[in-house]
Amino acid sequence: MNINIKKLNKVVIFGVGLIGGSFALALKKHAAVKHIVGVGRSQSSLARAVTLGIIDVACSNLADALDGADLLLIAVPVAQTESIFHAIYPYLQKQTIVTDAGSTKGDVIAAARRILAEKIGQFVPAHPIAGAEHSGPEAAMVDLYQGKKVVITALPENTHSALHLVASVWQGCGAIPHYLNSEQHDQIFAAVSHLPHVLAFALMNKIAEQPEADLYFQYAASGFRDFTRIAGASPEMWRDITMANRDVLQAELVQYQAQLQQISVALRQANSDQLLAIFSKAQAARQRLICSSS
Amino acid sequence: MNINIKKLNKVVIFGVGLIGGSFALALKKHAAVKHIVGVGRSQSSLARAVTLGIIDVACSNLADALDGADLLLIAVPVAQTESIFHAIYPYLQKQTIVTDAGSTKGDVIAAARRILAEKIGQFVPAHPIAGAEHSGPEAAMVDLYQGKKVVITALPENTHSALHLVASVWQGCGAIPHYLNSEQHDQIFAAVSHLPHVLAFALMNKIAEQPEADLYFQYAASGFRDFTRIAGASPEMWRDITMANRDVLQAELVQYQAQLQQISVALRQANSDQLLAIFSKAQAARQRLICSSS
Numbered sequence: 001m002n003i004n005i006k007k008l009n010k011v012v013i014f015g016v017g018l019i020g021g022s023f024a025l026a027l028k029k030h031a032a033v034k035h036i037v038g039v040g041r042s043q044s045s046l047a048r049a050v051t052l053g054i055i056d057v058a059c060s061n062l063a064d065a066l067d068g069a070d071l072l073l074i075a076v077p078v079a080q081t082e083s084i085f086h087a088i089y090p091y092l093q094k095q096t097i098v099t100d101a102g103s104t105k106g107d108v109i110a111a112a113r114r115i116l117a118e119k120i121g122q123f124v125p126a127h128p129i130a131g132a133e134h135s136g137p138e139a140a141m142v143d144l145y146q147g148k149k150v151v152i153t154a155l156p157e158n159t160h161s162a163l164h165l166v167a168s169v170w171q172g173c174g175a176i177p178h179y180l181n182s183e184q185h186d187q188i189f190a191a192v193s194h195l196p197h198v199l200a201f202a203l204m205n206k207i208a209e210q211p212e213a214d215l216y217f218q219y220a221a222s223g224f225r226d227f228t229r230i231a232g233a234s235p236e237m238w239r240d241i242t243m244a245n246r247d248v249l250q251a252e253l254v255q256y257q258a259q260l261q262q263i264s265v266a267l268r269q270a271n272s273d274q275l276l277a278i279f280s281k282a283q284a285a286r287q288r289l290i291c292s293s294s
Numbered sequence: 295m296n297i298n299i300k301k302l303n304k305v306v307i308f309g310v311g312l313i314g315g316s317f318a319l320a321l322k323k324h325a326a327v328k329h330i331v332g333v334g335r336s337q338s339s340l341a342r343a344v345t346l347g348i349i350d351v352a353c354s355n356l357a358d359a360l361d362g363a364d365l366l367l368i369a370v371p372v373a374q375t376e377s378i379f380h381a382i383y384p385y386l387q388k389q390t391i392v393t394d395a396g397s398t399k400g401d402v403i404a405a406a407r408r409i410l411a412e413k414i415g416q417f418v419p420a421h422p423i424a425g426a427e428h429s430g431p432e433a434a435m436v437d438l439y440q441g442k443k444v445v446i447t448a449l450p451e452n453t454h455s456a457l458h459l460v461a462s463v464w465q466g467c468g469a470i471p472h473y474l475n476s477e478q479h480d481q482i483f484a485a486v487s488h489l490p491h492v493l494a495f496a497l498m499n500k501i502a503e504q505p506e507a508d509l510y511f512q513y514a515a516s517g518f519r520d521f522t523r524i525a526g527a528s529p530e531m532w533r534d535i536t537m538a539n540r541d542v543l544q545a546e547l548v549q550y551q552a553q554l555q556q557i558s559v560a561l562r563q564a565n566s567d568q569l570l571a572i573f574s575k576a577q578a579a580r581q582r583l584i585c586s587s588s
Contacts, residue, residue, distance in 0.1 A: 129515050149513065169413035176347040178513075191501055196521045201576035202553035206546075207485055208489045208579035217583045219443065219472075220486045221423055224583075226520040227490045233578040235573035239566050252500075253558050255421055257551060263548050267540040272533050277531035283494035285502035286525040288517075290510045 008169070009032040012059075015040050016049035016090070019128065020075030021140025022052045026173035029142050040076075049137040059247040066091040071169060079240035081108050085115040092116070093225055097167045098123045103189065103237075105182040107154045114150055121157035124166040127185065128175055128217040146174035155183040165191050174188045188247040195256060198239055198249070202230035226258040302327040302364040302385040302463070306353075308378055309334050310584070313395045313422065314369030317432025318348045319380040320463035320467035323436050333359050334370075343431040360385040365463060368394040373534035377404050379409040392417045393460045397483065397531075399447045399476040415451035420444055422469055422481065429528070440468035447476040484542040489550060491532055492543070494525035 002104055011027060013020040016038040017270040028034045038055035039062065046058035059065040066072065066088060074084050081102055098116075102108045103124050112123045112287065130148040166179040180188065207216050242249055259261050266274040305321060307314040310332040321327045331341050332349035333356065340352035353359040360366065360382060368378050375396055386392065392410075397399055398400045399419050424442040444464040446461045461471040474482070501510050536543055560568040 022491050069340050124389050127432050129513065131515075151513070167402040191504070191510055193519045196497060196518055198554070198557055199497065200521065201573050202550060203490060203493065203584070204576035205572065205577040206489075206550050206553050206573060208486070208582075209410050209465075213579070215584070216482050216485050219423065219445070220583060223524040224486045224490055226523050227494065228580055229520050230517040231576050232584075233577070235570055235577050238573050239570040241563060242568050243564065244567055246564065247570070250550050250558060250561050253554060253561075255497060257554060260492070260547060260551060263492055263496060264544060267536060267547075268425060268543050270537065270540065272382065272537050275536055276529055276533040278499065279495050279532050281502060282498035283527070283529050285507070285531075286522055288502075289514060289522065290500070290526075 007031070010035045010037065010069045010071075012037045012039060012065050012072045013075060015056055015074065015075035016045055016089075016137050016140075018131070018135050018139040018141075018144070020073060021049060021052075021054045021076065021137045022130075022142070023073055023128075024145035025140055025142040026145060028053075030172050032169065032172045037065050037066060037069070039055045040197050045137055050138075052140070053139055054137055054140055055237050062087055063091045064136045066093065066096060066266065069093070069096045071165065072096055072098045072126075074098065074102075076274045077240050078102040078104050078108060078244050081112040082115065082128060085111055087117070089115055091118075091121055092122065094122075096122060097162045097165050099126050099207065101126065101128055102244075103127060103193075105151075105246075107244040109153070109155065109182050120155065121159060122162065123155065124158050124162050125155065125182065125188075126166060126170070127153070128170065130175075134240075143174065145170070148175050149179050150175040150181050151185055152183055153180055153185050154181070186245050186248050190245055190252045194245055194249050195252045197230050197233060198242065199256070200228050201238070204228055204231045270284070301325070301348045303522065304329045304331065304363045304365075306331045306333060306363045306366045307349065308366065308382075309369040310339055310349055310431050310434075311369065311424070312429050314367060315343060315346075315431045316424075316438035317367055317395075317467060318343075319434055319436040320439060321463070322347075324466050326351050326466045328354040331359050331363070332587075339431055346431055346434070348399055348434055356381055357385045360390060363387070363390045365459065366390055366392045366395075368392065370454050370541070371531055371534050372396040372398050372402060372538050376405040376409065379405055383409055383411075383413070383548065386413055386416065388416075390416060391456045391459050393420050395420065395422055396538075397421060397487075397535050398458045399445075399479045401538040403447070403476050403559060403587070414449065415453060416456065418448065418452050418456050419447045419449065420460060420464070420529065421447070421483075422464065424469075429501070433492065437468065439464070442469050442473050444469040445472050445474050445479055447474055454476075462542070469533075480539050480542050484539055484546045488535060488539055489542050489546045491524050491527060492536065492547070494522050495532070498522055 013024055024036050036055045036060045038049050040046050049055045050058055109125055113120055116123055128145055128150040130144050175198045207213055210216055305327045307318055318330050330349045332343050332352045334340050343349045403419055407414055410417055415519055422444040424438050573583055
């Protein structure tokens with residue numbers, strides 16, 4: 001699938017791990033770019049990315065890397081995005097469109113406005129909804145984005161052609177562009193991603209604090225393992241995401257605790273009709289989820 | 295695998311759905327029983343179980359069904375167990391061992407003591423840790439219990455031979471007997487099963503109550519779907535289980551809410567070190583779980 005991408009001369013990728021590396025592989029497969037330059041903090045990751053054929057060349061000089069670039073993808077943990085805006089600002093030429101892959105958008109956009117200043121229109125914020133358990137260039141997969149959503153949270157300053165470029169490049173990688181504003185994005189992902197991660201982390205810790213935790217784990221069946229799979233995710237990444245979206249997440253936690261409180265009260269009152277009503281509503285919602293997200 | 299089972303003449307199964315039906319199929323496969331009689335409230339389920347070859351005969355008269363039985367398995371929702379103890383008590387002969395498959399044990403044992411009275415030693419409480427998404431005789435599978443745990447919560451009144459019979463019959467079905475007392479059982483399963491179900495139900499309801507719930511569900515990725523899979527379980531079954539184990543579950547919810555509170559405080563204080571510590575501990579516990587339960 002090579003939808004509507006005009007061939008790009010030069011794409012720069014900041015961070016050549018799972019997200020940036022998979023983006024590069026997909027663009028290369030569809031011959032959508034002549035030249036892919038990798039930039040990053042880890043020289044060894046960059047060298048491995050060259051060896052693996054993910055990028056054409058690694059570049060340690062940002063002025064050189066950005067010279068003549070059509071597109072720059074920032075694919076680093078969200079907490080590092082601000083320092084990258086600082087680093088690129090002096091070398092960012094007028095024709096270069098910048099996009100990112102961060103899991104939160106409000107904080108990234110605020111940093112971009114502060115630092116990119118009059119160049120803000122060149123930044124098209126985005127979030128591909130894809131991931132995997134592993135990280136680093138070795139984890140990169142050519143089809144990571146195939147059929148997955150990419151949420152673009154356009155800014156009023158973005159030109160039509162900048163938005164079109166980012167959307168079509170992601171389509172070239174197999175992804176399906178969706179459009180939300182950044183508040184919607186951060187609200188929705190707080191509910192369907194950040195909160196569930198926090199809930200899974202909290203459950204693991206509750207059990208780990210039992211004196212006989214290993215006995216408990218021994219009786220954990222497949223439901224428990226599925227429920228807590230997301231607690232295996234990177235603590236550093238989730239520290240950054242929950243910090244970046246902490247106001248929205250706090251409100252989510254308050255609402256969630258109110259739901260738990262309803263169940264606690266029904267249990268205390270031995271109100272079996274109320275428990276049945278609560279569980280039935282949840283099961284019906286789960287059915288709706290299966291229909292709408294599969 | 296036909297470990298150490300002496301051939302039984304007559305096994306009676308009360309409830310010929312997924313749990314009772316799979317037990318019957320496994321016993322038949324290993325030729326461990328001459329005659330399997332099905333009993334239950336639904337004549338149509340019993341008729342289908344005969345057609346499917348799960349049971350040899352359906353019996354609507356309990357006196358006849360229990361006459362000469364070696365073993366009776368009660369495989370019905372936990373809330374119905376008490377009424378079944380009442381029904382069988384007058385016809386329960388001295389040689390018959392009764393066991394169950396209930397997900398909670400304290401309430402079942404209390405009912406058994408109250409109703410079976412001087413016959414309590416004949417009741418060996420058990421809980422096979424196996425299940426599936428579907429129910430009814432059609433869902434029965436010959437290998438449902440293969441390699442799965444069955445927890446036996448022996449009573450002081452149980453004879454060695456009664457315990458041996460129940461353990462060896464489950465081994466004949468491919469299951470691995472484990473021994474806990476009923477308080478341990480209900481505590482452990484509150485933590486690793488009942489609480490996670492409640493948490494998943496609560497999360498589905500939280501999102502379902504949003505005005506734009508379907509938009510939220512649209513962005514739910516695989517992590518969310520795994521996390522909430524258990525919210526698809528039967529509301530009636532979970533009403534019964536949470537009611538039966540409500541004191542322990544309430545205490546679990548209180549402990550869990552304390553864990554969420556720690557995370558709330560860290561978010562409010564923007565304490566990223568604390569968030570990292572909490573998530574790291576949880577991730578390490580998740581690794582331990584993978585090692586101990588796989």
